[in-house]
Amino acid sequence: MSDWFRNGVAANTVSIDDRAFQYGDGLFETIAIRGGQPRLWRYHVDRLARGCERLGLVLPDSEVLRDQLDAAVQHSSENTAHCTAKLILSSGVSERGYSRKIPSDVVTFIAVFGAKTIAPARYRDGVDTIVCDTRLALFSVTAGCKTLDRLEQVLARSEFASKTAFEGFTLDADDRLICGTMSNVFIVANGFVITPSLERCGVEGVMRRHVIDVLSRNGIDVEVRDVGEAELFGCDEVFLTNSQFGVLPVRRCGEKIWRRHAVTRDVMEKLAANNVPECAT
């Protein structure tokens, strides 16, 4: 299926005793490679550092990680001007049972994939979404982290595998809006830009952080707070962020249609000028 490197050495299999396989004991990053370079690399490393802290893992030296990533990209047969790298940190093989040393050394797995193509019309007109039935559990000890325990996203994403929706929103068990299955979400209401708090669950995306930082540098403070389902359907604009596609307007969620994307368009222009040219429309 793909060409993986394990601690820098080509390897397409992993020990069945690896704790990532047995317990989901690890972290991952999905990194946009643009012009042969990893985009938002520092944010990816920051998120890995926070995840390693939470999981009791030793973050490898970021220069070693970067060297392994660069080698995987150079080795790849993909178009490295525009592709996707996946980096997995596993806690590796240990004695059987849940227990392990804290902190544990990790094993690094890296592979490069072709980027999924997003049609220009999606950037221009927006994408269709649904609200997933799958609810995210509250007060997860790994809230915000991109761990290998992703069953909630698997179940939520698989709900619309056969439908035309581009993305599904996941609410938490108290019906607050949290994320998309593979993206973060921002809403615009009364001129304010708001994104859900990820204190209880959800994944803090690197593009979410980039949007918050770029807007901040432009004098726009994004509100990070709880957002109820009703607020989603009552708001003026909605957009998605993701490391690969950048920013996409949301055109529809179920029966609700948003026809104007003026603030979203402004955000996209600012992103296009800040290392995310896909957003130029």
Added chain:
Amino acid sequence: MSDWFRNGVAANTVSIDDRAFQYGDGLFETIAIRGGQPRLWRYHVDRLARGCERLGLVLPDSEVLRDQLDAAVQHSSENTAHCTAKLILSSGVSERGYSRKIPSDVVTFIAVFGAKTIAPARYRDGVDTIVCDTRLALFSVTAGCKTLDRLEQVLARSEFASKTAFEGFTLDADDRLICGTMSNVFIVANGFVITPSLERCGVEGVMRRHVIDVLSRNGIDVEVRDVGEAELFGCDEVFLTNSQFGVLPVRRCGEKIWRRHAVTRDVMEKLAANNVPECAT
């Protein structure tokens, strides 16, 4: 480390693209092999069936699973009079991304391990426990199921890796008692036998179910309901259940010591007469 079988064929590695490795997308069972036979096999199959229903997986024919298990046991160099089998159902390799077909066919992995030895003194005098700091998230969509997303248990168990405690209790985010990291818990209060509800989180152990069923056949109804942390420390007796060790009294939790285990002893005698001879003391 161990001899695994993949769909009945010897294999100690798995594709890095396997969804169990990438997303924790699967289920597992840890089965006590006693006299060459799997104990509580029907309960294990029942739990797998509930897990498959929840995760959108196709449960393999239980006779095929049993044949694969028996073959792994026969092939094993362990003492098959008393050992442990681990059975993993993974959703296998699919296209990259969270989405998969619902229901998905599974890949079966089985290995046999030596059983951990429990000293007779632990059955007689009880075991020492702690309350873990790690809290379980509330309203998990996979509550009760034994999925491969086990980071909460990894973190809770690793808290006391270097301590003398035998087990750690995990509370949920609202400080209700739920489980041990690798066991279920029962308390005895005013003559009643009580075990925490697992509606919001936790794993429904097969030995927990066996205890409930054996007591029911003896005219004792176990109460399944919420149990607060204060109720744990105020109760008369505490015991643990697990597919491998059966039933163990709890002697201590932190500073609290329980010296009498009269009801627990009665439960252990009933279990010893019902397929769990380890409990005879």
